[in-house]
Amino acid sequence: MKKKLVVIGFVGSQLDNGRGSARWEKWRPTVALAQQEDVLIDRIELLYNGSFGPVARQVKEDIATVSPHTLVNTHDVPISDAWDFEDVYSRLFDFAHSYPFDPDKEDYWIHITTGTHVVQICMFLMTEARYLPGCLLQTAPPRRQGPGSPGSYTLIDLDLSRYDQIAQRYSAVQKEGVAFLKSGIATRNPRFNLMIDEIEHVAVRSRAPMLLMGPTGAGKSFLARRVFELKKARHQLDGSFVEINCATLHGDGAGSTLFGHVKGAFTGAAADRPGLLRTAHKGLLFLDEIGELGMDEQAMLLKAVEEKRFLPMGGDHEVKSDFQLIAGTNRDLAQEVAAGRFREDLYARINLWTYALPGLTGRPEDIEPNLDYLLAQFGAEHGALVRFNKEAREHFMRFAVSPEARWSGNFRDLSASVTRMATLAESGRITTAVASAEIERLQRQWRTLAPSPPGGHILEETMGAEAAARLDLFDRLQLQAVLEVCRQSKSMSDAGRKLFAVSRESKAKPNDADRLRKYLARFDLEWDHIAS
Known part of the structure; x- marks a missing residue:
C-alpha cells in the first residue's frame, strides 16, 4: 500500500501573500508545491501565527483550486515573537508533541523555505532530532517568473549514512578521534580497541558521567585527559581539565578541596575557597579513586552531579557548577556498595558508561x-x-x-x-x-613488592615479634588491617572515620577516635607509638 504524502510548513507572510488575480503571476512557495506535476500531495499541514490567518486561508483556497485532491489543515501556532528562538522552538515542540504522526502509513516533508530564519532553523533542528519525522523540503522560484510556473523543489534526507562522501568524512573523523584517544599507538588488543571505539562515540555525543575502572597504572588518568582534549577540540567544553586523587583527601580538607568553603568555616579557613567543582565549571572533572571518598562527600557529590549546585562548607547559599564528571577507581564499586562503603545512589548515577581498563x-x-x-x-x-x-x-x-x-x-x-x-x-x-x-x-x-604473609612486618614493627606471635590468626589479620589504615591516616579521628564509616552513621554523636583508642588498648597499643 502506497504511503500518503504530507507536507508540514509555515505560511509565508510575504512570499505566500497576494491579492486579486495578480497573485497567480507571482511565485508562492506553498501554492507552488501543489502545482508540481511529478508530486501528488495528499495533505498540507499549514502553520501560521496570529494575524496571518487570512493569508493561510487564502493559500488554502488557492490550493483547492489547483489541486482539489490535496487537503489543507491550518494550525494557529501562538508564537509571540517569530524571531525569538526560545518561543518558536517551544511552540513547535508543543505542536510536534501533540500531532498524530503515523510514519507507517505516511511520509512527511518538512517545508523550510517559508517563515522567519528562526522558524526555519527550529524546523531543521526539530527534524534532525526526529521530533518531526521526515525529510527537509526546500523550494525555489522559477528562473523566469510567469503564470503557472511552480519553480523547483529539493529534498534533504538527514540520514547522513546515505551520502557516501559525507559518510566517508564522518568515518575519517571518527577514526581520528579514536587514534587521538590512543595517542596514535597502534594497539592490537581487540577488546581494548572496541572499548576505545565506544568511548570515542560516547565522548563526542554525551555529557553523562563516565566510570573508568582498572588497576593502578592502567591509564585511567591519561584516558580521561584525552577525552577532555578531544571534546575541547570539538568545542564541546569551554572550561578546564581538573583532576584530583581522592585517596589524598582526608577529614575537613576533603570537603573543602572539592566543594570549597567560606571564610571562618573551620579553624584555619582564613579566606573563601572556590573548590575543585567550581574550578571545573564548563570543563571536565576527573575524580580518581572515587571509592576513597567519605560518605558525606559522596552525598554532596551526588547532589552536585544531579542538580549542578551544592553548598560550600560553612556556606548558606548554594553555588552552581556545570561540569562533566569522569570517575576512576581500582575497586569494585558494586562490592563497595554491598559492603556499605559506597552510596548506591551515587554508584547508579556514575555507572551509565562504565569501562574496565585492563592492566598490561x-x-x-x-x-x-x-x-x-x-x-x-x-x-x-x-x-x-x-x-x-x-x-x-x-x-x-x-x-x-x-x-x-x-x-x-x-x-x-x-x-x-x-x-x-x-x-x-x-x-x-x-x-x-x-x-x-x-x-x-x-x-x-x-x-x-610481593605481598607479605598474613599479619606480617607491620605487626612486628609495632608490637614486637614475640607479642605478635602470641596472637590468634583472627586477631592477627584484623589488627594488621587496622594498623595499615592507621599508618595511612593523618590523625586518630581520621583513621576512626575510615574504620567505622558505616556504623558511625547510626550514632547521634559518633566518637571514632575513642572507639579506636579502646580497640588498640586491648593490645597495649597507643596512637602515638603507631604514628611514629
Whole structure:
C-alpha cells in the first residue's frame, strides 16, 4: 500500500501573500508545491501565527483550486515573537508533541523555505532530532517568473549514512578521534580497541558521567585527559581539565578541596575557597579513586552531579557548577556498595558508561606498540633518537610478554623501564646487556613488592615479634588491617572515620577516635607509638 504524502510548513507572510488575480503571476512557495506535476500531495499541514490567518486561508483556497485532491489543515501556532528562538522552538515542540504522526502509513516533508530564519532553523533542528519525522523540503522560484510556473523543489534526507562522501568524512573523523584517544599507538588488543571505539562515540555525543575502572597504572588518568582534549577540540567544553586523587583527601580538607568553603568555616579557613567543582565549571572533572571518598562527600557529590549546585562548607547559599564528571577507581564499586562503603545512589548515577581498563598483563600484544611509542616520546623530549638492536629487542620482548613479567605498576612500570634503558643507551642503541640489566632490575623490584604473609612486618614493627606471635590468626589479620589504615591516616579521628564509616552513621554523636583508642588498648597499643 502506497504511503500518503504530507507536507508540514509555515505560511509565508510575504512570499505566500497576494491579492486579486495578480497573485497567480507571482511565485508562492506553498501554492507552488501543489502545482508540481511529478508530486501528488495528499495533505498540507499549514502553520501560521496570529494575524496571518487570512493569508493561510487564502493559500488554502488557492490550493483547492489547483489541486482539489490535496487537503489543507491550518494550525494557529501562538508564537509571540517569530524571531525569538526560545518561543518558536517551544511552540513547535508543543505542536510536534501533540500531532498524530503515523510514519507507517505516511511520509512527511518538512517545508523550510517559508517563515522567519528562526522558524526555519527550529524546523531543521526539530527534524534532525526526529521530533518531526521526515525529510527537509526546500523550494525555489522559477528562473523566469510567469503564470503557472511552480519553480523547483529539493529534498534533504538527514540520514547522513546515505551520502557516501559525507559518510566517508564522518568515518575519517571518527577514526581520528579514536587514534587521538590512543595517542596514535597502534594497539592490537581487540577488546581494548572496541572499548576505545565506544568511548570515542560516547565522548563526542554525551555529557553523562563516565566510570573508568582498572588497576593502578592502567591509564585511567591519561584516558580521561584525552577525552577532555578531544571534546575541547570539538568545542564541546569551554572550561578546564581538573583532576584530583581522592585517596589524598582526608577529614575537613576533603570537603573543602572539592566543594570549597567560606571564610571562618573551620579553624584555619582564613579566606573563601572556590573548590575543585567550581574550578571545573564548563570543563571536565576527573575524580580518581572515587571509592576513597567519605560518605558525606559522596552525598554532596551526588547532589552536585544531579542538580549542578551544592553548598560550600560553612556556606548558606548554594553555588552552581556545570561540569562533566569522569570517575576512576581500582575497586569494585558494586562490592563497595554491598559492603556499605559506597552510596548506591551515587554508584547508579556514575555507572551509565562504565569501562574496565585492563592492566598490561591483560594486553600483552600491546606491549610492543607501547614500547615504540615510549621510545619515540623519549627521543622527542631529549632530542635524540633511541632504538633497540635486534637481539636486545627480541630478548626484552620475550621477557615482557612472559608470565614472569608481573607489570604490577602496569604502564607506569613500562614507562619507567623504557626511560631507564633509553638513558643508559650508548649512541642511541639499547644493547642486549642494557636490556638484561633492566630485566633483572624489574625482577628485583617486583620481588620486593610481593605481598607479605598474613599479619606480617607491620605487626612486628609495632608490637614486637614475640607479642605478635602470641596472637590468634583472627586477631592477627584484623589488627594488621587496622594498623595499615592507621599508618595511612593523618590523625586518630581520621583513621576512626575510615574504620567505622558505616556504623558511625547510626550514632547521634559518633566518637571514632575513642572507639579506636579502646580497640588498640586491648593490645597495649597507643596512637602515638603507631604514628611514629
